[in-house]
Amino acid sequence: MVTVCATPGCGKYAKLQCPTCFNLNLDNPSNFCSQACFKSFWPIHKIYHQPSTGNSDDLPAKFKNYDFTGSLRPAKVTPMRKVPEGIELPDHAISSIPLKEKEAYRKNAPIIVYKPDEIEIMRHLAKMSREVLDIAGNVAKVGMTTEEIDIIVHNAIVERGAYPSPLNYYQFPKSCCTSINEVICHGIPDERPLQDGDILNVDVSLYWKGYHCDLNETFLIGNVDEQGKKLVQTAYECLELAIAICKPGVLYRELGNVIQKHAKKNGFSVVKNFCGHGTGRLFHCVPDVPHYSNNKAVGVMKPGHVFTIEPMINEGTWQDQFWPDGWTAVTADGKRSAQFEHTLLITDTGVEVLSKRAVGSYIDRHF
């Protein structure tokens, strides 16, 4: 079996095995191409050696007596990471409150029409954001923790001179959201190792030169069952079909009709309590983009609008509830949920997927 170096983004043939992994007799030991790579990735890799947490004795106090809807349990969350000096911060980075966002909602501000120079910045930002998500997708594998993914995402973002938008947003403690199985969205990266058969959504948002970009994907970890693959595939297609109708003149409310119809056709339901949103100068702003049908969302698409579509598709009920951490949204029946997200720009003639892949089209994925 050919193994690849465990250092993210290295991709070289690996001929050295980590001695600690060997001594611990881990099921999925990590291999490296060189001593240099091993040394540089060690600070992150070593976390992998810690014994897995997640049994109920270890639960933080706030989770005691909580009636979990599924089998996933929270694990240890490490302290909030800092960003290096010199990185431009959004307003919530210090105070945790996105004051400009609140102000815009309070004033009932209209949907922002972005100017060409702003769009140029957002295009470049979206390209970087895509790189970061792709890195997360490439490293995610059985045995790795979402904490490690968060470290990798955090470092990849700050390396690019950007700020991880979720960090300290209303006190969100991490630099990305990692949502496993029954977690619909806003899962907090922690020290639970990924298990064979998990579906994992990584939601990445960057802030750079005054603008935010927001995207996510659901990844298959190891061998996912057919139903799980179908769920992920359907979520992907829902996003794809919704993007296909975007153009000037279309109402934001129409997207939900397309998404719910496709989900229903495949026997799945659509999450209603979370929606897509305008993004750019603010992390979250109008328009609200619900993913369910017959919604009364306000707004008509116009050239220069920038927003996300991010359908969350469930195996069972659409109803959700929060874990006692106040962030993790899980399905009320504990069944799985999958999601995909793009940041989109309405052009004069249609739509541009700002957060598209560098190679191939955004519709080339199959699970």
Added chain:
Amino acid sequence: MSTETNNSNTSTITNTKTTRVPITLITGFLGSGKTTFLNYILNENHGKKIAVIQNEYGQSIGIETAMIVDSNGEKVQEWLEFPNGCICCTVKDDFLQSIEDLLKRSDKFDYILIESTGMGDPGQISSSLWVDEELESPIYLDGIITLVDAKHVEKHIEKSKASEKLSMNNSNNTHNSGESNDSKYYSTEVERQIAFADIILLNKIDLLDQNNLEKEIASVESKIRSINPMAKIITTERSKVPLDQVLNVNAYTPNIDLLKDYINNSEKQHHHDNKNDEKSCDQCSNHSKHINTICITQDFDVDLDEFTRWVGNLLWDEKKDSIFRIKGLISIKDDKEKYILQGVYSTFEVLPSGLYWSENEKRHNKIVLIGESLDQSELEESFKKLKQ
């Protein structure tokens, strides 16, 4: 990262199929008798469990002590119980949060009343309470009641006309008189409150000239109709009205009978207005910024998507912030079912009514719009573009 859908905070409480609790929004200018109305509800023996949510600035109802401070120094709501089962609270600024708190209480309520003075535009509040059906929220918006002071309302409206004239004449100089600006602001508020209403309580009729009562009432009614021809008007003294006339009206469910009432009222008023207008247009042209009603009747079928986009463009773009209410009966192409259009402020929906066009019935569209200085022919021409 996603944002939470509006009003989602209430939906986490659902998952049982219990009956949903209606919400009525109560608006009214200072002195219209709103406090008396709320007191009447809180103290009358009506056999209903009614919750009243009142804003902080409401006075004289004797609930100033209802706001208490908890150990963290945060203000929390305290609900005051009344002997007849009613409860009442004051809120700082978040209606939805209060509703959520209310629904977490173990005791069940039949009804929620929200008083909206000082909380900004009744349109915005009502659109936020008009929750999407799909969200299966435990609450629903039943209607908007506006109390009107029968004796003073004409004066308030006249004042606004006067100050508008003044500002038109001194267009370079509008800031010279704080007083006229103030009176304009308040009066416009009165008109908007009337425009948004489903039900208008024409209150304090005992203060009108009792020798000339019918004539006086007719005069005020006609003034109100000229602003909102759709609403049901009920005359009251000291805000007393049988509650079944004003609650559970289901103004926001697609009910075709109710819609027909609204449309008939509007058409009557509309024809009446037009007759006057042909003789002398002074009334409208002088007050270009006044609230008026337009009725569009056309007999072609429309495409559902195109029609919805047309309404969206009207409310959010072409006539942004100047259409307050919109209602209509719509004939959708290749669909035997009658559709109903309903809108408040920037929120609207087009839904099947459950009733069908009969064979010998002439299919048609009828749309009534209440807004600021709407132009009949402009809107009619715009609508006709949907004809293919």
